[in-house]
Amino acid sequence: MPDTLIQTPEPQAGKPWLQSYPPGMPADISPLPYDSIGDLFEQSCKKFASRAAFTCMGKTLTFDGLDAESRKIGAWLQSAGLVKGDRVAVMMPNILQNPVIVFGILRAGYTVVNVNPLYTPRELEHQLKDAGAKAIFVLENFAHTVEQVAARTELKHIVVATMGDLLGIKGLIVNIVVRKVKKLVPAWSLPGHLSFKTVLSRGAGATLKPVNVKPGDVAFLQYTGGTTGVSKGATLTHSNLLSNMAQMGLWLETAFTHRTRPDHLVFLCALPLYHIFALTVNALMGLSTGGENILIPNPRDIPAFVKEIAKYKVNIFPGLNTLFNALMNNAEFQKLDFSSLALTFGGGMAVQRPVAERWEKMTGSAIKEGYGLSETSPVATANRLDEGEFTGTIGLPLPSTDVEIRDEDGNSLPLGDLGEICIRGPQVMAGYWQKPEETAKAISEDGFFRSGDIGFMNPQGLIKIVDRKKDMILVSGFNVFPNEIEEVAMTLAGILECAAIGVPDEHSGEAVKLFVVKRDPDLTEAEVKAHCAANLTNYKRPRFVEFRTELPKSNVGKILRKDLRG
Incomplete structure (x- = not known):
């Protein structure tokens, strides 16, 4: 994998993120030294022969x-x-x-x-x-x-x-x-x-x-999860994945700018390996760095999961908002020693600020959000790993990655304007398997993948996702983004988890409905509404609140709003 850093480049027109890169970070990845993952695999196995690669249930390979x-x-x-x-x-x-x-x-x-x-x-x-x-x-x-x-x-x-x-x-x-x-x-x-x-x-x-x-x-x-209809196969080439490993390899090293890098990195692999996030960030990055992955077969069993974590000095923990939240509510987790934790990497769904702040206070590790999709192998953007604070954004495009915010007609929008996040880079899929029409809809003629996520880019090149196109709620002609409502609701101590959706309303077209899982059994609907009223403008406030014992989640623990919509 390329490890020679070149001088930080001058910002290019239309690429404001380059000025915000860590010192010494190249604008592009070097030519890939391997033709296939198999080539990389064989080299890594020779180079790191005696090192632990995967550990599960006490057995190490x-x-x-x-x-x-x-x-x-x-x-x-x-x-x-x-x-x-x-x-x-x-x-x-x-x-x-x-x-x-x-x-x-x-x-x-x-x-x-x-x-x-x-x-x-x-x-x-x-x-x-x-x-x-x-x-x-x-x-x-x-x-x-x-x-x-x-x-x-x-x-x-x-x-x-x-x-x-x-x-x-x-x-x-x-x-x-x-x-x-x-x-x-x-x-x-x-x-x-x-x-x-x-x-x-x-x-x-x-x-x-x-x-x-x-x-x-x-x-x-x-x-893909099939959230837009029938599940489609993102065609990921060897080059796509090797490129994403090279991009992340450059980015990962900056996590050790202010602390000693262990010779043998230990990754916690709680997310399923059949999902693109863990496949690349855990398995493939472990392979390319000679690291060890601690495999967790059932992360939903939080007590057993915590008992397992306690046995290892974990350096890198990729996870989701829901997982971080669930762990912090376990008394034994709160007693663990987190001194070896160099990087907590959040992805898969928005990390909520209340969760991130609590995590950093408990573990001493700020959650670094990244962003990507199955179609981008997956990582397209990430926050700087050499800086401390949680930004609430999905960070900067990785080396060799272009991101544009575009309108419905495919026109590039000015910085600060809301539009669809579009991505071009060597990690973008070849297309959808045997679906040329779907591929043409998803990838523009100039090679940008249309993510379906709505967001904006600030002058520093940091990107903020506002929501999924399809999850947007339209109240009296105003766009309401569920992420914002959920983040506000989560600052109420009595709420464990929540999800907002739009429901039909004869007066406003749609109204906001909030589903809540209680942390405090005495929490009332009136308290939830009062909290939202104090923090959200009128049309964004939940008209309806429904308490549930749990919320529907995907295989990686992402809350499924589509299932709540029925």
Whole structure:
């Protein structure tokens, strides 16, 4: 990865962010030294052979071990008759098998199709058919979902893993607990499937043949959440992801401007690896820096999660607003030693200022927000990591990244004006898989990806997201952004979580409705409304308040307003 910094450039016309870069940060990344993730993988495994790469449930896989196990997966896939470019699905939570399989697929010249293990049969069938997946690796806990759709897909090979497969003797106990005690494995039947251990055994007897993988070849089909309709596959090339690693690599080093950089970085991987955020920021950045990822299979189990964190000196913690919020409400988390935490990186959804301020007070680490999408591999912008305070913005475009705020007609708007955030750079996807019309809608003729997010850029080049286009509420002709209402509501101590949506109103077109999860059981609707009235102009105030015990969330913990809208 490029590590030679050039002199900070003079600000270019239309690129105000360059003047705000950290000292010595280049405007562009150097030429990529690798053609494929597989090339980078093999170099990293040689360079960091004895270092820990992934740790899960007390078991550690070194880079050497990761090399050996993933080689078996790749060799088996080649021996099974798949050809270069074939798509292989991976339906796994954060367990050691996940990176072993993913890197095995990439090394053998195939394309990874990441699948959310919690998908319904309908969602899984759509994704497998759309991708034309020829094989799937699935954890037995979710094999019953595959069983319901396999016959209607192009799948020729199904490999079923168990939680304990790579945990040694302890794995036998883990499997008994998962199956018999916790009863987390529904009955399933997949005739002709192979076990993960059988595949490793067969792969050990086969040879991984070298494949000429080019920068433009497809590494991942990363399916978007389907928030705008049917889920689409963002076509991410090897070059897209290597570029984003190079961009983040330059940015990451500035986190250690004012503190000693550990030789061996420890990343906390609580977000799911099948999601683009953790895939790149955790797995791929860990690979490129020789770092260790602590895998958390179930971050929703906060007490178990906190017990796990306590065992390690974590340096880098990527997370979401909802996760930070949930952790801070755990008494044991409040007692942890955070002295090793060099970087808390927030993404996936807006980090609310009350949450950020509480986090910094509790951990001593300011949350640094970044921004990106599946379509941008994912990181497009980030706050400076060498400065202390939480900015409430998504930061500056990364090196080699252009951001413009554009109107509905695609015209670039002046600084400070609200419009759609549009992104151009080497990390922007090649397009949507087999959807040329959707690709043409999403990427302008001059190469800018239309994010669907509304925001503005200030004179320093910092970008502030106001909201998603589709989440905007129109009250009597005024635009109301849910993020603003939620951030104000969250400053009321009695609120744990909240979400604002628009509901039909015969007088104003739409009115604001706020869904609230209480921290204080005695909190009343009148108190919530009074607090909002004191801090928001009339048309922004929630007309309706509904208390819930929980809010619907995506697989990464992002609050789903669309589900609240029904």
